[in-house]
Each structure stands twice: as C-alpha cells, then as structure tokens.
Amino acid sequence: MNLNKEIWLTPLIQETLESLYNKTIPQDAISLQKTRKEFAGDSTLVCFGLSKYSGKKPPETAQEIGEALVKADSRISGFNVVNGFLNIELNYSYWVNYLQGYTPDAKLPEKARRRVMIEYSSPNTNKPLHLGHIRNNLLGFSVAEILSECGHFVSKVNLINDRGIHICKSMIAWQKKGNGETPSSSGMKGDHLVGKYYVEFDKMLSAETNELRAKIDSNDWQGIDNESQEGIKKLLAEIEKAEDSQKQKDLNSTLKQQINNQTPLMKEAREMLMLWERGDTDTIELWKTMNSWVYEGFNLTYKRLGVDFDKFYYESDTYILGKDIVQEGLAKGVLYKKDDGSVWIDLSDEGLDQKLLLRSDGTSVYMTQDIGTAVLRNKELNCSTYAYVVGNEQDYHFNVLKKTLQKMGYSFADGIYHISYGMVDLPSGRMKSREGTVVDADDLIDEVIEEAGNRALELGKTEDMSEDDQNQLFRKLGLGALKYYILKVDPKKRMVFNPEESIDLQGNTGPFIQYTYARIQSLLNKAKALSQIEISLDEMPEESSARYMIRMLEAYSETIQTAAEGYSPAMIANYMYELAKDYNSYYHDYPVLKEENLTLAAFRLEIARKTGETLAKCGKLLGMEMPERM
RNA sequence: GGCUCCGUAGUUCAACUGGAUAGAAUGGCAGAUUCCGGUUCUGUUGGUUGGGGGUUCGAAUCCCUCCGGAGUCACCA
Secondary structure, rough: OOOOOOHHHHHHHHHHHHHHOOOOOOHHHOEEHHHHHHHHEEEEEEHHHHHHHHHOOOOHHHHHHHHHHHOOOEEEEEEEEOOOOOEEOOHHHHHHOOOOOOOOOOOOOOOHHOEEEEEEEOEEEEOOHHHHHHHHHHHHHHHHHHHOOOOEOOOOOOOEHHHHHHHHHHHHHHHHOOOOEEEEEEHHOOHHHHHHHHHHHHHHHHHHHHHHHHHHOOOOOOOOOOOHHHHHHHHHHHHHOOOOOHHHHHHHHHHHHHHHHHHHHHHHHHHHHHHHHHHOOHHHHHHHHHHHHHHHHHHHHHHHHOOOEEEEHHHHOOOOOHHHHHHHHHHHHHOOOOOOEEEEEEEHHHHEEEEEHHHHHHHOOHHHHHHHHHHHHHHHHHHEEEEEEEEEHHHHHHHHHHHHHHHHHHHHHHHHHEEEEEOOOOOOOOOOOOOOOOOOOHHHHHHHHHHHHHHHHHHEEEEEOOHHHHHHHHHHHHHHHHHHHHHHHOOOOOOOHHHHOEEEOOOOOOHHHHHHHHHHHHHHHHHHHHHHHHOHHOOOOOOOOHHHHHHHHHHHHHHHHHHHHOOHHHHHHHHHHHHHHHHHHHHHOOOOOOOOHHHHHHHHHHHHHHHHHHHHHHHHHHHHOOOOOO
C-alpha cells in the first residue's frame, strides 16, 4: 500500500482548484513541496503561478485555497499562509497511522518499470584498479541497486578491455624480464604482478626513446625508415620556427610520440599485436595466462568492495563486431568513404565533427567496437535504457556513439545514457602514474579497514567480541566510511579525496550513520516488551518532533525515485545523513525506556525501529553494511 | 583556438531541478551525561554564491559578457 501523500493530495488540490475557479487546471501547475523546517505545516503549495486562475494576488489565493481544502478533506487539519506559500497541515492521526503502515519501499507501479543495463567498472587488464575505478565501481553498483529498489529489471555488465597494444606491453616486458615469474611464485596478486611489468615496459621504453633521441640529435638515422625520417625532420624544423611556447610544447610531445614509435620495443609490441590478431598460438597462450592472473586479482578486489556483475563482455570477443554494421551504414548512405578507404560519419549538423569509424586498412577503432557491442547487447538484453558508467573525459565519445547509432536508424540508441562522473583528485592535485601518486584500490581498502580497527580498539567497546566478529566489524566500518565518503558527492562533480577524512568517524560520515543504526538496535533489544503495547492516539500527547520524524521517513520513496531518475546515489547519502542526524537529536530529547506513558514509549520505539529499517535500506542501496553493534 | 563542463563559508560538500532568511560537516570557541551506547547532543564563529549585466512576483540555478580552472578535439582506448 502506498501511503505517499502526494498520491492523494495533488489530485485533491487539483479538484479543489477547479471547482473553486471553474477552470481546467493542468496538474503541472500544482507545485507541491515539503514544508521547510522553520514553518508550520507538512506540505507547501506554491501559489504564485495560480494567480492567473484566481485573478487575485498570491496570498489571497493561498488563503482561499487553504479554506477550501480544510473543508474538502478531514485529513487536512489546518493551514497558514506566508507570502504566496500555502503551508498545509495534516492531522496528527494521519501521521500516526502512516508510521504504523510505513515500510521503506520505493517500488514504482508495474507499468513504470523498465529493463535497464548498467555497464560499469570496465577495466584494462594491464594494471590493477585504482581510486578512480573505485568511484566507478561504487557508483555503478549503487545505481544498479537503486534502480532495482524502484522495481526496474537491472543487468549489471562489465566490458573488459583485454586486448590491444597496452596489453602487449606487459606481455613483452614479462617475456624479457619475468624469468617465468607467476603470482604463486612471487606471492603477488595477479593484477599487481602484470601491472609491475607494464611499468617495467615503460621504463625500458623511455630508456630506448632517450637513446634514439640522442642518436637523432647527432644525425644518426640508423634503423629509422625514410618516411618516418622525413616526418621527424619536418617536426624538428617546425619546432625551430615555432614562436609561442605552447605550440612548441605541443610539437615536442608529438615528436616524442613519433620517436617512441620508432623504438625497437614499440616495434616489437606492434608485431605482437599483429601476431595476436592472427591467432598465433604462443602469443594467445601467454595472453590467456597473464589475463587469467589479472582476473583472479580483479575478482578479489570486486569481492572485497562488494560489487558484482550479471554478465561479462570481453573486447577480444567484441572488437570486430562493429565492422558489419559500419558496412550497412555505408550501404544506407549514412556513412561515407574517403579515397584512402577509411570510413567516416559526418555529425557536423549535430554540432559535432567528422568521426572515423574504420581505418583505411579496414581495421576497427574504439568507436567501431562500441557500436558493435551496443547492437549485440540490444539483441541479448533488450533494455529500454543502456547506461554506461564512464568518466567525463569521454563525454564526447558517448555523444558521438549515441548520435551515430541514431543516424543509422537504431531506435534503442535513444536509451543510451552516459553516467558521466568527474575525476577523483588528491589534496595534492591530480593522480599521476608517472609521479607515483596513484592510489591503489587494494592498498586503500586495506588502509581504511585497518584504520577503522585502530579507532574501534581505542574505544574498547568491542573487546568481548570474537576476533572473527571484530574483523567483520572493522571491514564494515572501514568500507562504510570509504563508500559513503565517495558516494555522498554528486557523481557529475569532480571531487577531492582526502585519505584522512575518508576514514573520519564524526560528522557527515558513514560510521556516524552506522553508529546511529547500532544504537537503535541496542534500544530495540532492551525495549522488547514495549512492542506488545498497542499505539493509541487517545493515550498520548501530540509531539511535533515525532511528526517531523515521520515526515522524514515518508520522504524515503520520493528520495529514492528521484535518485534513480538522476542516477545519483549522492541524494540517498544526503537523505540518510539527514535522517540519522535528526534521529540522534530526537533520541537525545525523547527517551523511550524512561518514559512512563507506555503508549508514548511504544510509539517512540516504533519511530526508532522504522528509522533503523530505513537507514539499513539506504545503506544497502549504497553498498554499505550496517553493524548490529560497534 | 573550436566545443563541453565547472567556480557556493578557511576547507570538503548541500540546496528537493526557478521558491521562503543559501544549509551541513570540518576547523576555532563555549556548553550538556543520576545517560535507552559521548563515534552523541546544544550553542557560537564564518558568504558580495568568481565579477558585471539581463529575464520575473522570485535566480546559486535560465540567457549574455568578462575572469579563472578542467576535459576534449588521434587511422589511441
């Protein structure tokens, strides 16, 4: 049963208005919102826009409507008018009944439920996960939970980037320097081991690049083919001529890139990629082995983070898929071919550029692959929404992907949505792998758990717990702190990750909410007998704080639904913090066990119970576990 | 340079998508416990919402302009 008051109040207002003014009033003319804390009332009708129907000034209009509403429905006990705002007050009995029927539930009506795919995580298999991936994973998982809570049918999907030149790099470095090292021989987590060789490759590469640069500077062009020679010479000349330093910088980095490409190591990497694409047995064997190490590592990290997937896609399976579709697009005349054979789409009428979809040698690029997987998934999953959790540096890419598919006539493309999130910065600035400031996901998880443990042990409240229970608790607290810290920020916004603040326990933090929950559980345990007492309005006084708490609980379903529409776990984090804070204040002022009026005590206990349930539910939606004690 | 996004207390974030006197946390300061768990609660301090103009009953939010920052403009992914 949905008791949400907007369900009956909005239509009631509409009817009242229509009979009052004898005009048709569209529903969206009725702007109803929660009454702000500082005013009396439960719901507020904004009356400025209604003047045109009443022909009177907003305050007079509000007054009139208020009077009519009180007459129209007994649930409405009163009202007050401030400027053009009509604050509607509901009966206390309405709220007491509401509390008794309340359970945190945000299910939409059947007809509003949809099939939704959430793609998230999508890692490369050449490096372990880092802080940026953590934001991605937490967001993706949480959004999926939120949509499920609203009744949607969600597929969580991970598209793994397991092929390409970057993967070959770690393979080559391992061949050269690995001496057969494996995760078990080294005791290293598989993804970290592979990552180590990726870094190793980079080191070897920059040594070769420097060497080659020195040779070029002394006019020694051995090992560089004529065409590349010319290119490099031209660049050198341009750098000579360039006047502003920005341009010089740009040219220099292009030059470095070109020299990079001429090193023996890069040549080897490219050769390996070709071997891989041809299906060379040894290459494939090595690739499979090293990838399997990485997957073992990733799975462990996912498990510790508490995220999971319904389906995995691998780029090695999907990277060719888009080619046929591009051919179809050519046939339809949506795409065009240049003289060199490359295929493009012109999106300039959409405010975008031309975009390459197929190289002149016929091989596919990132976009080709994404087009292919999109079509494949639509066949397999048949969703109405395809949401991709990917960083905002790819805003342009997803814009192009969606428009391209639309132009090709795929109607499912309308459902493509990019959940674009901002970078995670450190207090010192951006994470840079070159400077070694990248925060590793596994290290971070270890740290927050350890730190949570340290702080809990200092307080000494967990001494009687078994070591196993303690470890479970520290894990819940550490991860709760981390998840809340990251998810409370609006996904779209860039955020600063301060390692020390992320494990804080006071203020707007995960553990603050967990503490509130644990304390409620303790209260429920001690007050079991009260649950038998029937709550009756006749036996207890009206309390505005209680009314306020129930209104906070009532906001649950609307909050979750708005969060789902906006793909924003942050809204839920803000809500549950507000709820916990208000409850703590209520708890402080209105005792249960000491209250002599047992009906009132039972009523307060009921508020505690429902608040606890709601906090736990919100926590679940963020992937946060609530401890029974801490 | 073109396009996109961002700029809110010292700091980290809010502001129900155009609503009421811009709120929390943190930091600083001052308090509360015969306690149902003090990881709590109550005060206090702190703002020209980057600057300027416009739209209207009303703007942090929408439009224009300038300033500052980021991202992106690959036959990379």
